[in-house]
Amino acid sequence: MTKQQDISRKKSAELFEKAKNYFPGGVNSPVRAFKSVYGTPLFIERGDKSRIWDADGNEFIDYCCSWGPLILGHNNDQVREAVARQLDNGLSFGAPTRLENELAELILTHNRYIDKIRFVSSGTEAVMSAIRLARGFTKRDKIVKFEGCYHGHSDSLLVKAGSGLVTFGETSSAGVPKSFADETIVIALNDKQALEEVFTSFPDQIAAVIIEGVPANNGLLIQDKDYIHFLRQITKEHGALLIFDEVITGFRLGFEGAAKYYDVRPDIITYGKIIGGGMPVGAYGASRELMAHISPDGGVYQAGTLSGNPVAMSAGIAALRVLAEPDFYTKQEAKTQAFVEAIRAYIERKNYTVQIFTVGSIFWFAFTDRKSIKRADEIDPISMEKYKVMHRSLLNQGIYFGPSGYEVGFISSAHTTADLDHTIKAIQIALDTVFA
């Protein structure tokens, strides 16, 4: 077994101690607290291309990429310059700007699945608004979501499965009224029977079924095309809308995201993360007919002081222009595939009990011998202990993965072949440590 020297986290630890006086758990978003891995969270000072540097001066190749938004890596030239240009013209007006048109045009001309879009400031807000639209349009209240899909932290969606095949959800957070949770039904992924039962149990009551394009917040749970088509069919038959939450997959699997990946037409699509080029932006889009129900055209109210913020729009436009270049996604996928294959070959040679699941430029390590994982309950929580060991070894070798085994990794266009080769070697050493 390789003896590992832990990197210094002295300055990060000091900052974290201070932060605990100011913020609950010392953080402004829970997963940042490193509760699921070893050590104190790293306080990041700076990022450039594939790299980030922490307060102690440690350098890392970053595969968290701000949880997905940074598909072009850190400090991308085009994005930085676009933001800098806008800074000279003002930060916010609360009035329309041509930049909103530009970003919308970029998105809509590259996407067959939506006619109109509305910009908001986060993924949570996008999903919350999409649900309101579905309820307003169908005049029904219930929402069906899947165990293992994350849709942000709004009340209706902080709900986990109760016991039984089809039940009302139970809140997964204090502060969510039971009456709200009662409007959300949670079922397992990849289970046609559960879908049938849910529509039999609640006839004419379900406004929408929401699913993550490719579920990627609780491991990477790649669904069968056949199942997604069944989902499309059954929602249509029962007059319920199908919402694709593409906050991760949107602009990650291409401009048409998971909708194209499965070749299915959802009724409403939500976006976030990549769409803002690293700035806070979310959006939801749908057909012209559905979007006509949004205020001020229609009766579904939704607004935002900083919605369509010009600085954020500039970042989004600059990023999406790069993504729209021919072959951008083909290159990203080829790079990711080669990376994953190299690690798989090593795993096979060593006969280690670990899989790497991948789609587009997303990857996920699962410490299991299952060849496919499609449902949340197929993930063994005990296996996360192995991830903790891998995570620590990787940090010590200058590789930054998300601080939880349930989180996926992202490869950006800034990751070079040399970065990836270096990372493959580090992962081999990390796996040797895990399985020593």
Ligand SMILES: *Cc1c(COP(=O)(O)O)cnc(C)c1O
């Ligand atoms: C990140 C995420 C959200 C929430 O977005 P925020 O910008 O964090 O509010 C919603 N849905 C999915 C699929 C996500 O990955």
